[in-house]
Amino acid sequence: MRITVIGTGYVGLVTGTCLAEVGNDVLCLDLDASKIEILNNGDIPIHEPGLLEMVRRNVAAGRLQFTTSIEESVAFGIVQFIAVGTPPDEDGSADLKYVTAAARNIGRHMTEYKVVVDKSTVPVGTADKVRQAVIEELQKRDESIPFAVVSNPEFLKEGDALNDFMRPDRIVIGAEDARAIELMRNVYAQFNRNHDRIVVMDMRSAELTKYAANAMLATRISFMNELANLADKLGADIEQVRLGIGSDPRIGFDFLYAGCGYGGSCFPKDVNALINTARENEIDLKVLTAVDQANEKQKHVLLDKIVARFGADLKGMNFAVWGLAFKPNTDDMRAATSRVLMEGLWARGATVTAYDPVAMAESKRIYGDEPRLSYAESSMDALDGADALAIVTEWKEFRVPNFDALKAALKTPAIFDGRNLYSPEFMREQGIEYYAIGRR
Numbered sequence: 361m362r363i364t365v366i367g368t369g370y371v372g373l374v375t376g377t378c379l380a381e382v383g384n385d386v387l388c389l390d391l392d393a394s395k396i397e398i399l400n401n402g403d404i405p406i407h408e409p410g411l412l413e414m415v416r417r418n419v420a421a422g423r424l425q426f427t428t429s430i431e432e433s434v435a436f437g438i439v440q441f442i443a444v445g446t447p448p449d450e451d452g453s454a455d456l457k458y459v460t461a462a463a464r465n466i467g468r469h470m471t472e473y474k475v476v477v478d479k480s481t482v483p484v485g486t487a488d489k490v491r492q493a494v495i496e497e498l499q500k501r502d503e504s505i506p507f508a509v510v511s512n513p514e515f516l517k518e519g520d521a522l523n524d525f526m527r528p529d530r531i532v533i534g535a536e537d538a539r540a541i542e543l544m545r546n547v548y549a550q551f552n553r554n555h556d557r558i559v560v561m562d563m564r565s566a567e568l569t570k571y572a573a574n575a576m577l578a579t580r581i582s583f584m585n586e587l588a589n590l591a592d593k594l595g596a597d598i599e600q601v602r603l604g605i606g607s608d609p610r611i612g613f614d615f616l617y618a619g620c621g622y623g624g625s626c627f628p629k630d631v632n633a634l635i636n637t638a639r640e641n642e643i644d645l646k647v648l649t650a651v652d653q654a655n656e657k658q659k660h661v662l663l664d665k666i667v668a669r670f671g672a673d674l675k676g677m678n679f680a681v682w683g684l685a686f687k688p689n690t691d692d693m694r695a696a697t698s699r700v701l702m703e704g705l706w707a708r709g710a711t712v713t714a715y716d717p718v719a720m721a722e723s724k725r726i727y728g729d730e731p732r733l734s735y736a737e738s739s740m741d742a743l744d745g746a747d748a749l750a751i752v753t754e755w756k757e758f759r760v761p762n763f764d765a766l767k768a769a770l771k772t773p774a775i776f777d778g779r780n781l782y783s784p785e786f787m788r789e790q791g792i793e794y795y796a797i798g799r800r
């Protein structure tokens with residue numbers, strides 16, 4: 361099938377590449393010419409394990425192409441995936457200007473039946489707005505070409521995106537048009553073998569399903585983070601608690617890891633967007649409001665622990681920070697806790713030496729030549745002359761450091777671990793002061 365994907369951010373690029381991988385002909389459009397140039401030069405603008413190889417393979421096979429031409433992209437696919445950004449507005453609600461612009465472009469140039477698919481995370485009711493935008497553009501041209509709108513939210517996780525797309529838990533299709541549902545079933549046929557993962561529902565329910573999933577996951581994390589803070593006070597161990605409750609299949613072990621707060625481009629944004637949608641409908645989502653507040657607070661937990669240990673004035677001190685990305689296996693620093701920690705340390709007079717296996721270029725893009733931030737070539741180099749170490753991202757390479765060398769390099773042998781990487785007992789044996797999240 362010929363498929364157009366609009367937007368070559370995380371979701372657009374993964375969607376387009378995976379759809380090409382199973383044999384479709386895919387054209388990806390982005391209006392950011394610099395991204396298309398990178399892609400046409402055989403590289404990718406993001407870090408995602410396995411994606412570069414998959415992009416190159418499909419480009420070489422002639423199944424995957426990139427363009428900045430709207431006309432070409434509208435003409436190409438019978439299915440048009442909209443995978444553009446939906447960043448938060450000033451009040452936290454989702455800004456739909458990129459989505460409606462993409463829809464208008466389709467309406468402006470289409471000459472035959474199209475299925476317009478909302479792949480972006482969009483508030484309930486957006487499918488109606490997309491439909492309206494296409495209709496308005498058709499009317500301006502005095503055309504009445506048939507088309508359908510489908511809501512098909514994406515559930516991939518950064519760092520594991522290819523696996524999530526190629527082997528999805530479920531494929532949600534919100535549609536009310538039989539021809540469109542049939543086409544969408546064909547699009548996903550290759551990802552839907554062995555057992556049926558396709559869940560067809562109405563468009564509003566599909567739109568809400570996406571927010572419900574992220575809100576539920578964020579709630580689990582904030583719940584465990586608050587319990588971890590309590591465990592700190594009570595002398596209990598949150599990891600033991602996780603094992604204790606996770607064995608109940610109604611709860612499960614996954615996604616219950618306490619830490620220094622959730623970040624990324626989705627949870628913080630989507631939780632707030634859902635709170636806003638509810639507010640507009642005179643519903644006060646009390647649980648979710650608390651989830652967001654607890655997370656904002658949790659992002660300060662490492663700094664609080666540092667201040668409790670070294671005092672409020674950190675002038676002249678230098679802290680090694682391991683991990684800048686909001687999670688491992690990505691270079692994404694959107695809403696990353698590392699930013700809250702570093703900015704908090706700077707405000708108290710300290711400097712930072714950071715190390716991240718892939719996100720240092722992104723950090724340089726964000727912070728430019730910030731004098732209070734320097735970068736190390738390796739995790740161990742970051743420790744040289746530092747007063748203490750803070751860990752923000754659980755990169756695999758941080759899991760088994762040389763603790764003797766670590767102790768020797770730090771002025772104070774203290775680790776503030778926002779991701780609970782080590783056994784507190786082992787740290788005590790090593791003579792390392794260990795401040796984790798809810799561990800004992």
Ligand SMILES: NC(=O)c1ccc[n+]([C@@H]2O[C@H](COP(=O)([O-])OP(=O)(O)OC[C@H]3O[C@@H](n4cnc5c(N)ncnc54)[C@H](O)[C@@H]3O)[C@@H](O)[C@H]2O)c1
Nearest residue numbers: 367368369370371390391392444445446458462480481514
């Ligand atoms: N990042 C994730 O892990 C993830 C996972 C699931 C869902 N989502 C959702 O998917 C959507 C996209 O997320 P992302 O992280 O890929 O976004 P992004 O901001 O990284 O990328 C969006 C891309 O769309 C391009 N664009 C904007 N308007 C355009 C237009 N009219 N025509 C063509 N290109 C246009 C931008 O130049 C940009 O390259 C968001 O709604 C997000 O919430 C993201």
Ligand SMILES: O=c1ccn([C@@H]2O[C@H](COP(=O)(O)OP(=O)(O)O[C@H]3O[C@H](CO)[C@@H](O)[C@H](O)[C@H]3O)[C@@H](O)[C@H]2O)c(=O)[nH]1
Nearest residue numbers: 514515516517518581615616617619622623624626686687
């Ligand atoms: O037990 C856990 C699990 C995660 N996190 C944190 O939660 C954040 C988000 O992690 P994750 O969900 O793995 O990454 P995302 O790529 O943001 O993926 C989420 O957001 C996407 C965009 O909507 C959805 O598609 C995915 O299903 C959803 O998991 C990160 O800061 C993690 O450190 C925790 O603190 N504890």
